[in-house]
Amino acid sequence: MPLQMEGMVVSNERVKSLYYLLGIDCPPIADQIKPGQFVMLKVSDDRSPLLRRPFSVYKGYPFNHPEKRKRGYLFILYKKVGAGTRKMTTLKKGQKVDLIGPLGKGFTPPPLPSSTPPIFIGGGVGIVSLYPLAEALEGKHIFVFIGGRTQDDILCVEDFKKFKSNIFVATEDGSLGVKGTVVDLFLSQRKIFKKNEAYYLYACGPVAMLKALAGSVQSKTFICQASLEARMGCGFGACWGCVVKTNHPQTAYQRVCEDGPVFRLKDIVWE
Ligand SMILES: Cc1cc2nc3c(=O)[nH]c(=O)nc-3n(C[C@H](O)[C@H](O)[C@H](O)COP(=O)(O)OP(=O)(O)OC[C@H]3O[C@@H](n4cnc5c(N)ncnc54)[C@H](O)[C@@H]3O)c2cc1C
């Protein structure tokens, strides 16, 4: 059940280039959040910008987390792209922020027992929404493909190294890892995965990345869930401002905020 709450900023630091990490003390939301869900954050006290902004929860620490000093905290890893995120960078420790969450339907973990390793594909800041799922699957061997325009856009590599993982990196300008897109990199490594097995693949990134992935993977071998990004008005299903076309027989247009943000990749109709 989503809650509208006031949280307190505990930290807000630049991680690299345009990326920042915001920590908020908000136990009721941190305690409920599931991998792939998001919050709508009011980024300033004044009316500019008026609308809340959606952000995946990168790390959430519930009441019973072993690290006492982090209990009830949630972290958002964000990129400064416009007016709202620019204001976010000015949030100070101790400041109150208004947020709604947890929102949306998150990722469904692979069924148990599943013999094949899950695959994660993240483009740019999209990798953030995949991290909590990897954490929830701790102990399982995973394959992680991380891509971005340049090395500055490559995030969370150290985080994924904590798990039993094979990590592959691609940048479009070749400044880190293999030159090209993350989807091209994944396709170049496809031989690792056996054709007669089923792999659970989790993806998040820009529309072009997800579209390219949808056009190039066999849905029998790769059962893909993708977290979509959309401009959002309300974030909880009321305004229909975030719809995406799907092949659903009754309701072709689905709301990214309420019916997603995670969808089966094969259900999306790319226009
Ligand atoms: C479910 C969900 C989870 C998200 N999680 C994260 C996250 O963890 N970290 C993060 O940095 N960002 C995330 N985003 C994107 C984030 O919401 C936008 O970057 C933010 O709203 C931009 O606000 P702004 O006022 O700074 O930019 P604006 O001034 O509103 O826009 C600036 C530029 O960003 C583009 N933009 C704005 N909103 C979106 C959006 N929702 N999707 C794609 N492009 C957008 C605009 O087209 C424009 O080019 C997420 C979006 C969704 C829907």
Ligand code: FES
């Ligand atoms: S943002 Fe309002 S319905 Fe999705």
